[in-house]
Amino acid sequence: MLRRRLAVAALVLALAPGLWLRTPVPTGDDLPPIMLSPLALDPSTSGPFRLLRGWELTSEDPSAGGYSALLWRGSDRLLAASDTGRMIELVGPDFVGAEQRAIFTRGAYDKVSGDIEALAGEPGGGRVWAAAEGRNAITRASPALVGEVEARPPAMKGWRYNSGPESLARLPDGRFVAIAESAQGGTHMAVLFAGDPVENPDGATFRLTVPDGFRPVDAVAHPDGTLLALLRRVVWKLPPGFATAIARYRIADLAAGTVWRPIDSFALPASAPTDNYEGIALRPGSGGAATVWLISDDNRSGFQRSLLLELAYVP
8 A cells, every 4th residue: 555655646746737756857968869669569540540650768868758748840850858858859760769959948957947848840840849837938949959039928927837838739820829737627728829929929818628537738730720639647556557548629619718629539549558648749641641659758757668659640
């Protein structure tokens, strides 16, 4: 019973809004590389999602991990950011390894400044935006991933520490949405920006609903006019586990001052390994199809892993 309580308490500290548990992070860019090892996965399907491949990310660096954000940057290139102020660029299609670098936000190795929970970007490897949860801030970087300018949108000012902008997505028409992890009255606070959120920080508020028990942890837009929101729910067992789902929202239904409700939602394919998936990226294909990647935040815990999954998405 004591072991169960300790495990549950550790997970609560790592995941609960308003709380955090992290180890010190070394500074500088001279960091051990990340290695990716393929996972042996059986094929399975859940609604429009079919599991294709998966990898485990490992490193000799004990502070590596904590990947909470993922962005497709063109071709087979992915950018991942962690809650320890680091980023890695993954190059496919085989995803063998990656170098760790400091994130482009201010105070990259400070927990409050460097806890990056979401990434958004322009098509074709253009500019990138990162949401820092601890400061309710959004930073824009150049295509070369050099920090340019930062804003703290007024509508996000009151979002609770460690439960702020968990999701940030650029919509096909150039608008942006930011979504808080914490809920009030069964809905999640969110902001709709008319354009670049660092140049147009005065966004309009709305609310978002998700299936009971889940929280939105990332989101990405599809060119067909839908938003895919990655959802997480803690499963209380020994050791604690996670349930993951992806909800779809119709962008045409989004309006300031309203409650945005999902069209539907799907669990991950049955053969997908269970973990704390917090980042989602999408590469459009032909005929509305797409490739979707998910990355997990291991919280640098002994019972979690850093995983990258690749799924086919056929609406």
